[in-house]
Amino acid sequence: MERITGKYFIETPFDVENAAQVLAGEQSSGTFIAVPGETEELKARFAARVESITHLETVNSPAIPGASSKHNLYHRANIEVSWSVENFGYNLPVLISTLQGNLYELTQFTGLKLMDIELPESYSNHFRGPRFGIEGCRQLTQVYKRPLIGTIIKPSIGMTPAQTAQLVQVLAEAGIDFIKDDELLSKSANSSFNDRVDAVMKVINNHADKTGKKVMYAFNISDEIDTMLRRYEYVINAGGTCAMLSLNSVGLAGVKKICDQRELAIHGHRNGWGMLNRHPLLGIEFPAYQKLWRLAGVDQIHVNGIQNKFWESDDSVVRSIEACLKPLANGTTALPVVSSGQWGGQAFETYRRTNTTDLLYMAGGGIMAHPDGPGGGVVALQQAWKGAVDGLSQDQAVQRYSEFANSVKKFGSKA
Numbered sequence: 001m002e003r004i005t006g007k008y009f010i011e012t013p014f015d016v017e018n019a020a021q022v023l024a025g026e027q028s029s030g031t032f033i034a035v036p037g038e039t040e041e042l043k044a045r046f047a048a049r050v051e052s053i054t055h056l057e058t059v060n061s062p063a064i065p066g067a068s069s070k071h072n073l074y075h076r077a078n079i080e081v082s083w084s085v086e087n088f089g090y091n092l093p094v095l096i097s098t099l100q101g102n103l104y105e106l107t108q109f110t111g112l113k114l115m116d117i118e119l120p121e122s123y124s125n126h127f128r129g130p131r132f133g134i135e136g137c138r139q140l141t142q143v144y145k146r147p148l149i150g151t152i153i154k155p156s157i158g159m160t161p162a163q164t165a166q167l168v169q170v171l172a173e174a175g176i177d178f179i180k181d182d183e184l185l186s187k188s189a190n191s192s193f194n195d196r197v198d199a200v201m202k203v204i205n206n207h208a209d210k211t212g213k214k215v216m217y218a219f220n221i222s223d224e225i226d227t228m229l230r231r232y233e234y235v236i237n238a239g240g241t242c243a244m245l246s247l248n249s250v251g252l253a254g255v256k257k258i259c260d261q262r263e264l265a266i267h268g269h270r271n272g273w274g275m276l277n278r279h280p281l282l283g284i285e286f287p288a289y290q291k292l293w294r295l296a297g298v299d300q301i302h303v304n305g306i307q308n309k310f311w312e313s314d315d316s317v318v319r320s321i322e323a324c325l326k327p328l329a330n331g332t333t334a335l336p337v338v339s340s341g342q343w344g345g346q347a348f349e350t351y352r353r354t355n356t357t358d359l360l361y362m363a364g365g366g367i368m369a370h371p372d373g374p375g376g377g378v379v380a381l382q383q384a385w386k387g388a389v390d391g392l393s394q395d396q397a398v399q400r401y402s403e404f405a406n407s408v409k410k411f412g413s414k415a
């Protein structure tokens, strides 16, 4: 029978083998005490198995609260635990409750992080994954051999549909590929969802009629299921190609329901990520996280950005990009969304570190606050990426491109 393996980085004041066995027991057929029904036969079929333990360093203080050690010794290890697919079938919420559930509560652990998940082939074949992924998003936008250049409407909240549409007009004329609502806006007091879709799509459709280029706009449909489905239909009827979901807020079942409609590309925003990942010994790492959302069908997923405005290291961002580009067993990939304090200057390092153009590269402030206006900001991003892919250094790109030179003057010192 196929098994799913969770790879964890743990810390415990107890014997590592015992702590790992407690985790496996609690998350399958066991509890704090032996119960009569837990027969050998039942265990053979449903008990989780500790597959491997790699001992790491011992430290003198716990990473997070838990049982305390008499001698101030906390042992770290990488462990692998597996479960039979028979335990949960193809049910993502129960899979998550198993791999990411009450094990985080166990007193045995003073640190526990889910680093990656190994899925059996049938699992990633059962879930169709993203309907569009990288290739599909390229087809919808007709952008090839370079990153999709995108922006977030800023101010994030407070603009009317007419003001938003006006900005979309400027951005479209400058040649932008992708625009999205910020995660802070779905429907506000002065921007009803339908009015915003009408105003924005009028501009986008007119621009497409004139130029043949259809800008992809990710309308933030995040809400309760029925409302999301209604909004999804509204975007389709208006000629839109994309909808955005705040993954952690909407939840896995909600996100999958929307992705299962398979008509719009789904832009997955991971806001709240810091809560899940920021502590080095608590939560989940992106290689595991993104697999779950890709099974649900998300086409584009945020990965932060090189030299971002948040706390995350460049190494971690590079790992996240690589994780999205690696096909699942069903062959699907997801488009990594590079966003957070980007303005174009990071294109050089992003390309050097990842050697890929399969990215949606987005700048909100980096486009809106450009000295030549948002249109100049779009051009500067295009120039930055052209320069990076052509092998120019940032200084050489400054010499060649005036809009990008203005970006460096404005944003360069903040990088």
Ligand SMILES: O=C(O)[C@H](O)COP(=O)(O)O
Pocket: 152, 154, 182, 183, 309, 339, 340, 341, 342, 362, 363, 364, 365, 366
């Ligand atoms: O939703 C996002 O991705 C952020 O709002 C990015 O905004 P910024 O480019 O201004 O940092």
Ligand SMILES: [Mg+2]
Pocket: 152, 156, 182, 183, 184
């Ligand atoms: Mg935002």
